[in-house]
Each structure stands twice: as structure tokens, then as C-alpha cells.
Amino acid sequence: MEQTLKTDIRTISLVALAHGLSHFFQIATAVVFPLIKDDLEVSYVALGATVALFYSVSGIFQTVAGFAVDRYGARRVLFCGLALSVTGALLAGLAQNYGTLVAAALLGGLGNSVFHPCDFSILNARVGKQRLAHAFSWHGIAGFLGYAAAPAYAIAMVSAADWRAALLGAAAIGALVIVVLAACRDNIHAAPAEQHSEDGRSSVLADARILASVPVLMCFGYFILVSVGFIAITTFGVATMIALYGASASLAAAALTAYLLGAAAGIFSGGFVAARTSRHDLVAASGMAISAGMVFVLGAAWLPAASLPLLFAATGFAGGITGPSRDLIVRATTPPGSTGKIYGFVYSGLDVGSMLTPVYFGWLLDRGMAAAVFFTVVVSTALTITTVLQLPRFQPQPR
Numbered sequence: 582m583e584q585t586l587k588t589d590i591r592t593i594s595l596v597a598l599a600h601g602l603s604h605f606f607q608i609a610t611a612v613v614f615p616l617i618k619d620d621l622e623v624s625y626v627a628l629g630a631t632v633a634l635f636y637s638v639s640g641i642f643q644t645v646a647g648f649a650v651d652r653y654g655a656r657r658v659l660f661c662g663l664a665l666s667v668t669g670a671l672l673a674g675l676a677q678n679y680g681t682l683v684a685a686a687l688l689g690g691l692g693n694s695v696f697h698p699c700d701f702s703i704l705n706a707r708v709g710k711q712r713l714a715h716a717f718s719w720h721g722i723a724g725f726l727g728y729a730a731a732p733a734y735a736i737a738m739v740s741a742a743d744w745r746a747a748l749l750g751a752a753a754i755g756a757l758v759i760v761v762l763a764a765c766r767d768n769i770h771a772a773p774a775e776q777h778s779e780d781g782r783s784s785v786l787a788d789a790r791i792l793a794s795v796p797v798l799m800c801f802g803y804f805i806l807v808s809v810g811f812i813a814i815t816t817f818g819v820a821t822m823i824a825l826y827g828a829s830a831s832l833a834a835a836a837l838t839a840y841l842l843g844a845a846a847g848i849f850s851g852g853f854v855a856a857r858t859s860r861h862d863l864v865a866a867s868g869m870a871i872s873a874g875m876v877f878v879l880g881a882a883w884l885p886a887a888s889l890p891l892l893f894a895a896t897g898f899a900g901g902i903t904g905p906s907r908d909l910i911v912r913a914t915t916p917p918g919s920t921g922k923i924y925g926f927v928y929s930g931l932d933v934g935s936m937l938t939p940v941y942f943g944w945l946l947d948r949g950m951a952a953a954v955f956f957t958v959v960v961s962t963a964l965t966i967t968t969v970l971q972l973p974r975f976q977p978q979p980r
Contacts, residue, residue: 585709591768592707593716595761596700597723599659602758603696604727605734606666606689607635609751610673610682611816612735613744615830620744623679625820629943631686632816633936636808638690640932644792647698647925655702655771655921660759662695667755674748694932698925705912706771713912714905718852721904722845725897728815729841732834792926800911803968804930809961810876810900812935813954814840814893817942825951826886836889843894847901854902861906866966868903872896873962880955900962934961 610617614628649658669689676682700720708716738747762769791797813821815837822833847868854864875896878884884892911927938957945953 586712588768589708589712589716591765592703593712593719595765595769596703596716597719598758599663599762600696600700600720601723601727601730602663602755603666603693604724605731606670606727606751606755607693607731608728608815609670609731609735610685610748612732612819612834613739613747614816615820616739616744617676617682621676621679621682625817625943625946626940627679628682629816629939629941631682632812632939634683635686635690635693636812636932636935636939638687639693640929640936642691642694643697643929643932644922644926646695647922650695650698650702650773650921650925652773654773655699655706656766656769658695659699659703659769660762662692662699663755663759663762664692665689666692667752667759668692670748670755671752674745674750674752676745690932694925694929697928698921701908701911701924702921703769703771707769714856714909715852717908718848718855718905721848721851721901721908725841725845725848725901729838729845732819732837732841736831736834791923797923797927799968800927801930803907803965804927805934806961806965806968808931808934809938810872810958811931812938813942813958814896816939817946817954818893820946821951821954822886822889824946824949825880825882825955826889828886828889832886832889836893839890840893840897843897844901844904845897847898848904850898851902851905855905855909858906861910864906865903865910868899868901869962869965871899873959875899876955876958876962880952880959882952 611628611632614625617623618625618628646658646662665688669685669687669692672688673682673685676685704713704716704720734751735744735747738744738750818837818840819830819833822828822836823830828836851864851868855861858864875892879889879892879896911924942954942957945951945957
């Protein structure tokens with residue numbers, strides 16, 4: 582038992598490290614958008630378009646990555662994604678024009694597409710069932726810590742050098758993570774899960790039926806709606822707070838960090854909640870309802886700018902506590918041998934929502950409609966409740 586616990590801890594730690602890096606890369610460039618905007622003389626709409634491209638590519642290829650994981654194994658696909666993510670960050674740091682930023686977003690999106698199907702395939706294959714809720718919790722925590730590290734890191738690097746140094750340093754951090762994972766590669770090995778038919782046709786039809794099933798599509802829709810809030814806050818949150826509250830860049834960055842740390846604390850708590858309840862849908866619905874209420878207060882701007890870190894921390898905690906329950910909801914929809922493709926498909930909803938909204942949020946900010954950014958998040962967050970409350974009607978018995 583002790584050896585199993587140690588092995589599980591190693592696997593969870595390594596997968597969490599990779600996941601944290603993916604989230605770090607997702608917003609490391611966005612945090613320095615105000616500086617890139619001035620240096621390269623591009624608009625927020627144009628910068629938002631690079632974010633949309635990143636998530637478009639990630640969304641399109643995430644399901645493809647899930648099929649590759651089931652067929653070829655998660656570890657091999659994970660290292661390919663890591664290499665692409667590091668290359669994207671390197672290219673962004675070297676950018677001298679908008680076209681290079683577009684290319685960096687393309688490579689970064691390809692790299693980002695592999696993490697969810699790889700991570701969850703490894704965790705489901707290697708971690709004991711009794712520790713899965715906590716494994717999912719630490720996986721989510723690492724993602725938000727990666728988000729939280731990005732603004733703090735970028736602000737520090739910009740203060741010491743410039744935005745290019747910040748992005749080149751991010752690429753160096755990613756290369757170091759690859760070295761660590763390569764040294765511990767035995768702990769993240771998961772055998773390919775897919776069983777092939779002789780002609781492949783029945784397998785294709787079965788896969789299509791699984792992905793088109795009602796619970797899988799509802800999970801997909803849930804992640805589309807969740808992504809709207811993530812993009813608004815993590816990508817345009819700093820600019821929105823500056824415009825709506827007249828906050829300083831340092832205060833706005835502190836509020837964003839508080840949100841991400843609050844989310845990490847919520848996910849940690851959510852792991853214990855998820856391990857002690859079978860009504861994961863009610864946990865998710867309650868957390869999202871509280872989160873929507875907090876964002877409404879932010880959009881209404883009833884409180885002074887000094888309260889932003891506290892408000893954002895509470896918002897992040899309420900949303901974060903839903904994370905482990907959400908991942909267990911997805912697991913309940915997943916037939917054996919389909920982990921990669923199911924997680925790849927439903928989590929691509931994050932990318933679909935992320936590709937649809939950045940230009941819209943950039944358009945709002947360019948026209949001085951900062952409050953509308955937060956109110957859009959309120960609506961999308963409230964709508965997530967309509968999906969998770971319906972899922973128990975369609976799910977099979979827990980496994």
C-alpha cells in the first residue's frame with residue numbers, strides 16, 4: 582500500500598507539473614498584451630485574434646490528440662505537445678511583427694491540445710481509484726497555480742528587462758520541465774487503451790456514437806460556457822479592471838493573482854468535497870451560482886478598487902471548488918478504452934469557447950464597455966448550471 586501511495590504521488594506530481602506549465606503558457610503572453618500592443622502597434626482586437634487562433638487550433642486538435650493518446654499512448658503524445666508549447670513561447674519572445682505572434686499562437690495551440698487527454702489518461706490508468714478525486718484536485722490546482730505564476734512572473738521580468746525577456750524565459754522554464762519529465766518518464770507511462778477491430782469500421786462507428794451521446798455533448802457544452810469566464814478574467818481581466826475601476830496595473834495584476842490562487846484553494850477543498858459526496862452535479866451547480874453572483878458585483882463596480890483582490894479571490898474559490906466534481910462527472914460518462922478521446926473531446930469545449938470570445942472581449946474594451954466583459958461572464962457562468970443539473974439523468978452507475 583505504501584509503495585502504491587508513493588507511486589501515485591509521483592505520477593500525480595509529474596502530471597500536475599505538465600498541466601501547470603500548459604496553463605502558464607496560456608496566459609504568459611496575454612499578461613504582457615499592453616506592452617506588446619504599444620511596441621508592435623497592434624490593437625486589442627488583433628491581439629485577441631491571436632488568442633482566438635491559439636484556442637481554435639487547440640480545440641480542433643484536442644480531439645485528434647485524444648484519439649492519438651488511445652492509440653499510441655499518452656506519454657509519447659505529451660512530450661510532442663510540450664515541445665510545441667516551448668517552441669511557441671520561444672517564437673513569441675522573438676517576435677518583431679504581428680505575423681510572428683500569429684505563428685507562435687499556431688504552434689502554442691497545437692502544443693496545448695494534448696494536455697487534457699494525456700493527463701487524464703495517465704491519471705486514470707496509474708492512480709488508485711480511492712485517490713482519483715484528490716488526483717483530479719491536484720491536477721486542477723496545478724493549472725491554476727500555473728495561471729497565478731504567469732502574471733507574477735511576467736510583471737517581475739518586465740520590471741527587470743522587457744516583455745521579450747519574459748517570454749524567452751518562459752520558454753526556458755518549459756525546456757526545464759521537459760528535462761524533469763524525461764528523467765521520470767517511467768512514472769507517466771500509460772499503455773495505449775484502444776482496442777482495434779480488424780477493419781476499423783466498427784471502431785469508428787462506436788467512437789462516433791460515444792462522442793455524440795447526450796451526456797458527452799452536455800459536458801462539452803459545459804466547458805464551452807466555463808471557458809468564457811476563464812478567457813475574460815485571465816486574458817482581459819487586467820485591462821478590464823484598469824478601464825472599469827481606474828486600477829493600477831500592479832493592483833489589477835494582484836487581483837488576477839488572487840483569483841487564480843483562490844481558484845487553486847477552491848480546487849484543493851473541492852477534492853475533499855468530491856471524495857465525500859455522490860452528487861457532484863449539485864457541488865458544481867452551487868459553486869458556479871456563487872461565482873456568477875460575485876462577478877455580477879465586480880461588473881456593477883459597487884465597491885472600491887482596493888477590494889478587487891478580495892472579490893477576485895472569492896470568485897476564484899467558488900468556481901474552483903467545482904473542479905474535482907466536474908472531472909468525476911466527465912469520468913462517469915467515459916466507457917473503458919475511451920479515456921483519451923472523451924477527455925480530449927469534452928475539454929475541447931474550453932478551446933471552442935475560448936476561440937469564439939477573445940475578439941468579442943477585445944471589441945468591448947476598445948469601445949470602452951468594460952463592465953460588459955464581467956456581465957458576459959455572469960450570463961455564461963449561470964448557464965453552466967443548466968448543464969450539470971441535467972447530467973445525472975443520463976449517466977450510468979458509478980464505476
